[in-house]
Amino acid sequence: xxxxxxxxxxxxxxxxxxxxxxxxxxxxxxxxxxxxxxxxxxxxxxxxxxxxxxxxxxxxxxxxxxxxxxxxxxxxxxxxxxxxxxxxxxxxxxxxxxxxxxxxxxxxxxxxxxxxxxxxxxxxxxxxxxxxxxxxxxxxxxxxxxxxxxxxxxxxxxxxxxxxxxxxxxxxxxxxxxxxxxxxxxxxxxx
Numbered sequence: 001x002x003x004x005x006x007x008x009x010x011x012x013x014x015x016x017x018x019x020x021x022x023x024x025x026x027x028x029x030x031x032x033x034x035x036x037x038x039x040x041x042x043x044x045x046x047x048x049x050x051x052x053x054x055x056x057x058x059x060x061x062x063x064x065x066x067x068x069x070x071x072x073x074x075x076x077x078x079x080x081x082x083x084x085x086x087x088x089x090x091x092x093x094x095x096x097x098x099x100x101x102x103x104x105x106x107x108x109x110x111x112x113x114x115x116x117x118x119x120x121x122x123x124x125x126x127x128x129x130x131x132x133x134x135x136x137x138x139x140x141x142x143x144x145x146x147x148x149x150x151x152x153x154x155x156x157x158x159x160x161x162x163x164x165x166x167x168x169x170x171x172x173x174x175x176x177x178x179x180x181x182x183x184x185x186x187x188x189x190x191x
Contacts, residue, residue, distance in 0.1 A: 004135050011139030013187035017115045018147045019177075020184055024115030027106045028148055029173055038152030040099040041106060042145030044092070048084045049116050049144070053137025055080050056120040057130060077120050115144060151180055 017023050024045075031041040056077045064070050089107055092100040100107065119140045123133040154176050163172050 004131070007132060007135050008139040009190065011136050012143040012146065013184060014190055016143040016147055016184045017119060017140045018144050019181040021118065022181075023118040024113050024144060025177075027109055027113060028144075028151065029170070029177070030106045030109075031103060032148055032152040032155050032173075034102070035149070035152045035156060036099070037102045038148045039145075040092075040096075041103055042148050044088050044103070044107065045113070045116070045144050045148075046138070046141040048081065048088055049119055049141035050134070050137045051084050052077070052081045052116055052120055053123055053133055053140075054130075055084075057123050057128070057133040060124050061130075073121075073124070077117060081116050081120070115140070147180065147184070151177060154180070 011017075015021060018025070018028055027041055027045070031037045059076050059080065060070075060073060064073055064076065085108060089100070092103070092107065119137055122140075123136055126132075126136075128136060155173060158172055158176065167175065
């Protein structure tokens with residue numbers, strides 16, 4: 001049990017997929033202007049990443065490796081991720097239309113989000129067991145959501161501040177993201 005806790009802490013704080021490995025920056029910068037949108041995106045990514053991590057692990061372990069067709073891994077993983085994102089998109093459109101409209105183009109972009117694909121590939125390359133793949137998928141997703149929500153809170157505060165003209169909008173967002181990455185970098189010595 002202790003190994004799983006260390007693995008989870010490592011994925012959430014130390015090797016944060018967004019701020020430590022710099023994967024998934026597009027939705028990070030695009031959906032972090034409002035807290036509601038950031039929370040919705042974080043929940044969508046948690047669902048997609050956990051399901052994709054589990055399904056791609058099963059696909060790789062029980063189909064690709066036994067039949068010697070590992071070269072189809074990328075195509076198979078993309079198909080799994082795309083199907084899951086379509087499911088999330090249909091669910092949000094039907095159940096929570098305001099969130100669906102708020103996420104806009106960034107919801108379908110989860111399909112091409114390199115963070116989701118990256119976690120699936122990390123699970124395979126590290127040769128994790130099923131439980132380890134589940135823990136890492138969930139923990140990376142929580143780390144993504146945590147970084148996104150923290151960043152959205154900071155960006156909402158920045159909107160109230162007087163920012164010099166050259167640093168407005170994307171510039172101050174990137175500077176703030178860099179500072180947040182440094183905060184997460186401080187966890188490197190933990191694990």
